[in-house]
Amino acid sequence: MNATGVRTNTPTVDRELIDMMEAVFAGYRSSHDSGPADARIDCDRTLWHRLDELGLVRLTGSEQSGGSGASWRESTELVTAAVRHGVRLPLAEHDLLACWLLEAVGQDVDDAVRTIHVVSRPGRPQALTPWAGSADRIVTVWRSDDGYRVADVDATEITIAPGHNLIGEPRDTISAEVSGWSGHPVEPELVAELKRKAALVRAIQVCAALDCAIAASVEHVMSRSQFGRPLAKFQAIQNLVADAAAEAAVARSATEAALHNALETGWLADHLDFQIAVARSCAGHAASVVTRNAHQVHGAIGTTREHRLHEWTRAALAWRSEYGSVRFWDRKVAAAAAEAGSASLWALITGTD
Amino acid sequence: MTTALRRLVPPASSANPVADVLRTQVREFLAEQLAAGAFTPSVDAWLSGWDENFTRSLARQGWLGMTVPECYGGHGRSFHDRFVVTEELLAAGAPVAAHWIADRQIVPSLLKYGTEEQKHEFLPRIVRGECFFGIGMSEPDSGSDLASVRTRAVRVDGGWAVTGTKVWTSGAHHAHAFIVLARTAPMDSAHRHAGLSQFIVDLAAEGVDVRPIISMNGGHHFNEVILDEVFVPDSMVFGEIGQGWTQVTSELSFERSGPERFLSTFPLLAAALEQIAPQGVSHDIEMGRLVARIAGLHHTSTAVADALQRGEAADVSAAVVKVLGTTVEGDIADYADLRTGDESEVESSWADLVSHAVDQRPGFTLRGGTNEVLRGVIARGLGLR
Numbered sequence: 001m002n003a004t005g006v007r008t009n010t011p012t013v014d015r016e017l018i019d020m021m022e023a024v025f026a027g028y029r030s031s032h033d034s035g036p037a038d039a040r041i042d043c044d045r046t047l048w049h050r051l052d053e054l055g056l057v058r059l060t061g062s063e064q065s066g067g068s069g070a071s072w073r074e075s076t077e078l079v080t081a082a083v084r085h086g087v088r089l090p091l092a093e094h095d096l097l098a099c100w101l102l103e104a105v106g107q108d109v110d111d112a113v114r115t116i117h118v119v120s121r122p123g124r125p126q127a128l129t130p131w132a133g134s135a136d137r138i139v140t141v142w143r144s145d146d147g148y149r150v151a152d153v154d155a156t157e158i159t160i161a162p163g164h165n166l167i168g169e170p171r172d173t174i175s176a177e178v179s180g181w182s183g184h185p186v187e188p189e190l191v192a193e194l195k196r197k198a199a200l201v202r203a204i205q206v207c208a209a210l211d212c213a214i215a216a217s218v219e220h221v222m223s224r225s226q227f228g229r230p231l232a233k234f235q236a237i238q239n240l241v242a243d244a245a246a247e248a249a250v251a252r253s254a255t256e257a258a259l260h261n262a263l264e265t266g267w268l269a270d271h272l273d274f275q276i277a278v279a280r281s282c283a284g285h286a287a288s289v290v291t292r293n294a295h296q297v298h299g300a301i302g303t304t305r306e307h308r309l310h311e312w313t314r315a316a317l318a319w320r321s322e323y324g325s326v327r328f329w330d331r332k333v334a335a336a337a338a339e340a341g342s343a344s345l346w347a348l349i350t351g352t353d
Numbered sequence: 354m355t356t357a358l359r360r361l362v363p364p365a366s367s368a369n370p371v372a373d374v375l376r377t378q379v380r381e382f383l384a385e386q387l388a389a390g391a392f393t394p395s396v397d398a399w400l401s402g403w404d405e406n407f408t409r410s411l412a413r414q415g416w417l418g419m420t421v422p423e424c425y426g427g428h429g430r431s432f433h434d435r436f437v438v439t440e441e442l443l444a445a446g447a448p449v450a451a452h453w454i455a456d457r458q459i460v461p462s463l464l465k466y467g468t469e470e471q472k473h474e475f476l477p478r479i480v481r482g483e484c485f486f487g488i489g490m491s492e493p494d495s496g497s498d499l500a501s502v503r504t505r506a507v508r509v510d511g512g513w514a515v516t517g518t519k520v521w522t523s524g525a526h527h528a529h530a531f532i533v534l535a536r537t538a539p540m541d542s543a544h545r546h547a548g549l550s551q552f553i554v555d556l557a558a559e560g561v562d563v564r565p566i567i568s569m570n571g572g573h574h575f576n577e578v579i580l581d582e583v584f585v586p587d588s589m590v591f592g593e594i595g596q597g598w599t600q601v602t603s604e605l606s607f608e609r610s611g612p613e614r615f616l617s618t619f620p621l622l623a624a625a626l627e628q629i630a631p632q633g634v635s636h637d638i639e640m641g642r643l644v645a646r647i648a649g650l651h652h653t654s655t656a657v658a659d660a661l662q663r664g665e666a667a668d669v670s671a672a673v674v675k676v677l678g679t680t681v682e683g684d685i686a687d688y689a690d691l692r693t694g695d696e697s698e699v700e701s702s703w704a705d706l707v708s709h710a711v712d713q714r715p716g717f718t719l720r721g722g723t724n725e726v727l728r729g730v731i732a733r734g735l736g737l738r
Contacts, residue, residue: 334635337635345623
């Protein structure tokens with residue numbers, strides 16, 4: 001091969017590590033069901049401690065700070081395994097967002113379960129905070145007169161109004177009176193990085209859920225027979241599954257491309273905001289098609305609590321609307337395109353000037 | 354617990370700084386050509402933009418037959434480099450139809466199945482932009498069902514006599530030769546794909562009659578090619594007699610995953626940023642969806658190109674690109690059309706782009722394998738059939 005054809009191989013994650021993650025979540029689900037539909041889920045501390053013992057709850061934290069020193073690639077596998085087994089925990093919020101930020105500003109990190117909260121600007125509606133009511137500490141970011149500040153706040157010192165998203169994950173309203181807090185300064189670049197990471201986490205979760213919904217659909221249409229043959233043999237059924245799978249595949253390409261670029265540039269590339277918006281748009285629209293088609297091929301059984309399809313379809317719908325709605329991300333992409341203009345639209349898409 | 358889904362598309366590729374340099378070179382060249390008035394950006398220019406001067410200027414840059422080894426007059430570049438160059442050309446709406454089939458399909462096919470004589474005969478001329486090819490697969494009674502072709506090749510002294518009718522042969526009225534899929538043994542209904550062979554047929558040969566098929570907007574790209582006992586010497590048998598089906602299908606990934614499967618209307622999308630109420634575009638969520646989708650497909654298509662470079666099978670991932678890519682090409686035509694008409698004066702260049710896109714649109718999801726057939730390919734990849 002010519003030298004120009006050589007491409008850097010994307011690092012892959014150790015198979016044994018992935019198998020271990022799979023085994024933990026599979027074992028957990030063999031003794032725990034998904035719970036009642038209308039209830040707010042809590043963080044299962046027993047499972048959390050088990051994951052902690054295995055070095056999985058601070059997977060990407062530095063080893064000096066008590067983390068496992070792994071990367072987002074390993075973390076993506078952890079989050080994906082949790083999604084596959086329908087296990088809801090604040091793994092991403094704790095490790096990838098809250099503890100990462102504390103470490104980045106030079107603060108100590110202990111064994112407490114953490115989540116992240118960014119205080120909205122005055123007059124703007126307060127965004128919901130994931131897992132606030134289940135966390136020990138809430139890493140809170142706010143804007144003071146002299147720039148951004150962050151504090152690692154004891155959850156008992158904050159007023160938390162509980163709420164939850166479509167799949168019962170805590171999405172709480174926080175009333176934080178930050179005027180009395182001192183906190184530590186945070187560079188605006190770190191706050192921008194935090195927002196990128198939060199947005200991309202949800203794209204990764206949506207992609208994982210969509211793949212599971214499609215795998216479940218494949219399994220169902222292969223095993224269920226009607227009119228004397230498996231559903232899979234009907235062209236109309238094949239088309240529904242094929243369209244869903246194609247949508248999910250493109251969403252995954254866009255999400256992986258954004259993640260590669262983030263990791264290769266230390267989350268600093270100018271192009272990253274656009275790539276993440278693209279990933280969120282593709283994943284968000286894919287969720288519509290996959291949810292519709294997966295349920296259509298499952299028939300009425302897929303609409304029941306008993307069947308597991310909803311663990312992936314409802315999750316995808318919940319996550320695609322967090323840290324920005326699909327409309328929000330579509331507008332981000334449109335605004336970037338309008339700013340680039342006709343002559344530079346293609347350069348925007350390829351990320352090369 | 355459900356089993357993990359088998360990946361349909363290879364993992365997204367990492368950054369490729371070398372390719373980025375090439376991208377910039379092509380972009381600068383295109384900006385110069387545009388400034389010099391060498392071409393007007395157009396929709397679907399890989400089918401309808403026949404410009405042999407432009408093709409030769411690309412050849413001078415070394416951007417034709419890039420993957421051809423130097424011993425056949427080529428440049429020994431990677432498939433990925435070719436992918437980058439074609440993406441840039443299509444995004445700019447450059448007229449690339451003249452060499453498109455030769456460069457995309459005939460080069461990899463010749464490299465894989467051609468004899469030494471055929472490689473020396475055609476590859477250097479393709480690289481120089483002097484030899485153009487067409488494809489002779491479809492027939493009046495064989496569209497998606499290629500195995501049903503009725504064109505026959507009969508053994509004669511020193512070669513084969515080919516008789517039959519081929520349709521939808523783009524550029525046959527300009528091209529030098531085309532590759533014809535013909536039956537060399539009677540159809541066996543138990544083995545429908547057996548008994549097919551490929552031949553390189555000189556379009557100027559005796560017994561070849563090229564008749565135009567005029568498109569609904571008056572354009573002339575397609576032709577019907579009637580072959581009446583056309584003599585094809587043994588030296589122009591392509592690949593192996595009886596292996597035609599394997600040869601045709603093994604090259605389909607090159608035809609189905611390329612940037613022409615999602616960028617055919619990109620010049621229209623780019624122009625829309627300035628034509629459609631400029632102040633409104635930045636809030637237009639449909640514009641956002643379309644741009645994001647093109648960007649996503651750029652990543653998917655790049656991943657497929659890298660898989661092809663590594664020699665991996667890519668028929669399923671190519672089908673993914675083509676189903677969603679050709680659909681969004683049509684969505685872009687519709688997006689522009691739905692937003693045109695309220696202004697009393699429409700720029701004629703914009704009106705031309707929109708009407709051309711609307712007229713070409715039905716073809717997007719048909720050519721190179723209908724989306725219905727490709728969904729079947731994806732379904733097979735998922736294990737459903």
